[in-house]
Amino acid sequence: MRRSERALKAIVMREFGGPEVLRVEDVPRPTPGPGEVLVQVRAVSVNRTLDLRVRSGRYERGATLPHVLGADPSGVIAELGPHVRRGIGERVTVSSHVRCGTCGYCRAGEDADCTGSESIGVQRWGGYAEYVAVPERNAYAIADALSFAEATVIGRHFPAAFNLAAKGEVKAGHWVLVMGAAGGLGSAGVQVATHLGANVIAAAGSDERVAAAVALGARAGVNYRRQDLTEEVRRITGGRGVDVVFENISDAGLWPKAFASLAPHGRLVTMGSHGGGQVTLDVARLYLNRLRIIGAAGANRRDIERALRDAAGGTFRPLIDRVMPLVAAAEAHRLLEDGATLGKVILDPTR
């Protein structure tokens, strides 16, 4: 296609596979439909599950080709669809969850539990592009205090951490063990649980990552590749164990250790399975200690609004490893696959 006024650069996947399937192309600039806005993208994050796994073709709710990744673009509203009343130039971050809007959960305001939803960047073209058209409801206004990169990281993980905390019934004074505590969701979990008044134990796979997570407000840290996780948690909590485990790895070796760290009546809340997804369960421990395992995904509108509001007030510190140009998307995916990052990698199409 001839590059024209209405063309834009995007990272288009025409096959599933390694990072090399991410290629720069000129594609037609979309026209926002009814209820949609066109966002000029200034930041979009690179995620293990929603980007690397979708790219590989191994995601359970896969994309159809050709496809453009990118779940959480932030940027400015550049164009309005019919009947949409938003300001051109408004700074926004986009939530990936496009809800059905009609099920009982959506109508009750518990839209995180809608199972009829689609995700921007998975079932719809996402933000690995100069422009993306999204439903106006998905574009949340952001405060000037937040950079586009920060807003993207806040919107990606902190609302989900609020949802997990609510599902796990985290209260002030509780002990909460956060797994993968220096990762995107983990580092949000550390900060949200601390913000709610809980005592957090940050668990991660290297001393450097433990230190990074403890610096976000955790009471204690455990390196679960070097120390016995269950024993350490018992020692830190005076033999009692934790009220809540924030799990998001699903590693066959670590999951039972985290589960065994729960005090009686404890809850393990989980979202994420990049560590494998197949684990063994000590069923006797489950019922004898009256434990609960709770699956959650995504976030409610109220969680997104709260996370963005609290972040604008300086409550949260999003971990950002680096910002790269959009055309370096394949390189960014390789960095994540190599485990060489601490914090989020952000792509910026204006660089």
Ligand SMILES: [Zn+2]
């Ligand atoms: Zn629904």
